Amino acid sequence: MSVIASILIFCIVFILWFWLRPRSPNAPPCYPGALPIIGHGHQIFGNRKHLWKYLEKIFQYSLEKGGVLEVWLATHSVYVITDPDEILTVANTCLNKAYFYEFGKEYFKNGLITSEASIWRNHRKLLDVAFTQKVLDTFVDEMNAQTRVLVTNLNVLVDKGPFDVRQYLINYTLKIVSRTSLGLEAKDQTMIDEAYADALEDLIKVYCERAQKVWLHLSCIYDRSSLRKKQDYLLKIMNNIIDAVIVKRRSDLKLNNNESTQCDKAKPGKFKPALDQILQLVDKHHVFNDEEIPETLDTFVAAALEEHHVFNDGEIREHLDTFVAAAYDTTSETLIYVLLAIGSHPEVQEKILKEIQEVQPNKNEDISKYDLLRLVYVEAVIKEVLRLYSPLPGVARKIEKDVKLKNYTLRAGSTCILSLYGVAHHSMWGPDVNEFKPERWFDVANFPTNPNAFGAFGIGRRNCIGKQFALTLMKLTVVYLVRNYHISSDISKLESEYDIVLKAVSGHLISITYRE
Numbered sequence: 278m279s280v281i282a283s284i285l286i287f288c289i290v291f292i293l294w295f296w297l298r299p300r301s302p303n304a305p306p307c308y309p310g311a312l313p314i315i316g317h318g319h320q321i322f323g324n325r326k327h328l329w330k331y332l333e334k335i336f337q338y339s340l341e342k343g344g345v346l347e348v349w350l351a352t353h354s355v356y357v358i359t360d361p362d363e364i365l366t367v368a369n370t371c372l373n374k375a376y377f378y379e380f381g382k383e384y385f386k387n388g389l390i391t392s393e394a395s396i397w398r399n400h401r402k403l404l405d406v407a408f409t410q411k412v413l414d415t416f417v418d419e420m421n422a423q424t425r426v427l428v429t430n431l432n433v434l435v436d437k438g439p440f441d442v443r444q445y446l447i448n449y450t451l452k453i454v455s456r457t458s459l460g461l462e463a464k465d466q467t468m469i470d471e472a473y474a475d476a477l478e479d480l481i482k483v484y485c486e487r488a489q490k491v492w493l494h495l496s497c498i499y500d501r502s503s504l505r506k507k508q509d510y511l512l513k514i515m516n517n518i519i520d521a522v523i524v525k526r527r528s529d530l531k532l533n534n535n536e537s538t539q540c541d542k543a544k545p546g547k548f549k550p551a552l553d554q555i556l557q558l559v560d561k562h563h564v565f566n567d568e569e570i571p572e573t574l575d576t577f578v579a580a581a582l583e584e585h586h587v588f589n590d591g592e593i594r595e596h597l598d599t600f601v602a603a604a605y606d607t608t609s610e611t612l613i614y615v616l617l618a619i620g621s622h623p624e625v626q627e628k629i630l631k632e633i634q635e636v637q638p639n640k641n642e643d644i645s646k647y648d649l650l651r652l653v654y655v656e657a658v659i660k661e662v663l664r665l666y667s668p669l670p671g672v673a674r675k676i677e678k679d680v681k682l683k684n685y686t687l688r689a690g691s692t693c694i695l696s697l698y699g700v701a702h703h704s705m706w707g708p709d710v711n712e713f714k715p716e717r718w719f720d721v722a723n724f725p726t727n728p729n730a731f732g733a734f735g736i737g738r739r740n741c742i743g744k745q746f747a748l749t750l751m752k753l754t755v756v757y758l759v760r761n762y763h764i765s766s767d768i769s770k771l772e773s774e775y776d777i778v779l780k781a782v783s784g785h786l787i788s789i790t791y792r793e
């Protein structure tokens with residue numbers, strides 16, 4: 278009895294000390310409403326719509342308070358930063374991700390999103406070479422082909438009134454990403470479209486639910502929960518699919534004497550999927566070992582050999598899983614916001630059409646890599662959507678050593694949310710910050726001078742590796758959809774929910790009719 282009483286007294290004294298101790302003069306302002314023991318934990322309960330509304334409020338409050346704010350998850354301190362310069366400082370000094378990325382580590386392991394900084398540095402250098410403009414240019418024909426398929430699929434919905442466009446865009450982006458990453462052939466695609474995509478979507482929901490239920494952050498409780506059982510079941514489905522793809526691709530490459538079937542240099546327009554590049558890298562390393570690297574080797578392979586590192590099978594899967602997961606949801610959700618925005622702004626749609634007709638007057642022609650460079654208004658529209666609707670509104674880092682900012686010090690052992698939404702809604706964008714105005718991207722006199730003003734793809738060294746891939750794909754999609762259809766929508770009815778990626782709940786508010 279006396280032991281229990283002592284523990285109780287100790288807890289009460291600790292809590293009183295914790296809540297009554299004077300705050301450091303270098304601590305940033307605290308968000309209102311914290312309670313003893315649980316901090317702000319009670320405020321995040323609710324569905325994912327509530328979660329987004331709550332995050333939006335915190336980001337706004339941080340903006341009002343000058344760009345740095347503190348909230349408490351129980352006794353754990355979480356800083357919320359909306360100032361672009363302070364974000365850059367944290368992003369480049371704290372390269373390790375926040376503890377809740379660990380939730381996704383069972384699946385993505387050392388893929389770029391979840392890897393420790395020490396592993397990330399080498400792998401990122403190696404993989405960057407697979408995302409150069411030169412490599413991306415080889416994907417443009419495949420993207421054109423798949424975008425034509427999207428238009429064919431959407432034709433049945435013409436004149437049928439508002440429909441939910443999400444599944445069409447998910448299948449479309451997933452197909453392009455898995456073709457260019459995994460080299461999947463059409464006949465194998467259905468397992469990705471159906472089993473993998475469904476499992477991945479459910480898995481992300483599992484991670485969100487765990488993030489929201491603070492007690493499930495403790496592994497000892499989570500490991501005994503039904504959510505953990507669900508996670509294991511989904512991981513098994515997804516691992517089996519990707520492992521089978523790698524085994525098949527490796528044997529196809531061997532049969533073709535190590536020449537990628539998607540890539541035949543004599544035939545323009547063919548491409549080499551990332552998986553083939555990585556498998557060949559492993560194979561060529563085996564052949565050449567550490568001897569001098571022949572000049573004819575691909576840059577990707579050569580870069581890896583110079584680094585004296587090749588990926589093992591596990592790492593290959595982790596990187597591919599990460600590419601697919603990081604790419605399809607972000608890109609398809611951004612496209613939904615693009616359609617909602619241009620569907621609600623017919624004048625913007627007309628300007629897009631005019632630009633397309635100037636760049637490529639023949640409606641039946643493919644869009645080339647040169648055309649893409651000239652589609653500057655289309656790019657401004659996409660960037661404005663990324664700014665205003667921030668599909669990835671925040672990323673988070675672990676503060677391992679005290680970090681000095683301009684006015685505050687972030688304490689070691691805490692977590693920091695870098696609010697990309699906050700940067701996009703910062704007053705540097707001007708009094709019309711909350712308006713959809715693609716023209717602002719050409720208004721040199723009033724455009725923010727801060728180099729990190731546009732942070733939708735992340736700020737600092739650990740930014741998005743797929744930025745150009747995503748922009749290319751989204752530009753092509755907008756061209757094909759606008760040259761074929763009048764798109765209408767009503768963005769005033771927009772509601773969003775937070776699933777790590779921000780999702781438009783009203784994905785069904787799009788209608789299309791044919792253009793003359």
Ligand code: HEM
Pocket residue numbers: 389390401599600601603604605607608611668669672673697732733734735739740741742743744746747
């Ligand atoms: C509109 C589409 C996209 C948006 C808004 C977006 C946004 C972002 C952001 C904000 C980050 C930083 C995440 C963090 O620090 O936790 C990131 C990282 C990443 N993204 Fe994207 N992304 C998009 C598309 C893509 C695509 C198409 C790919 C792959 C083909 C991709 C692959 C990745 C990877 C691998 C990382 C981790 C990079 C690293 O840590 O080195 N993303 N993305």
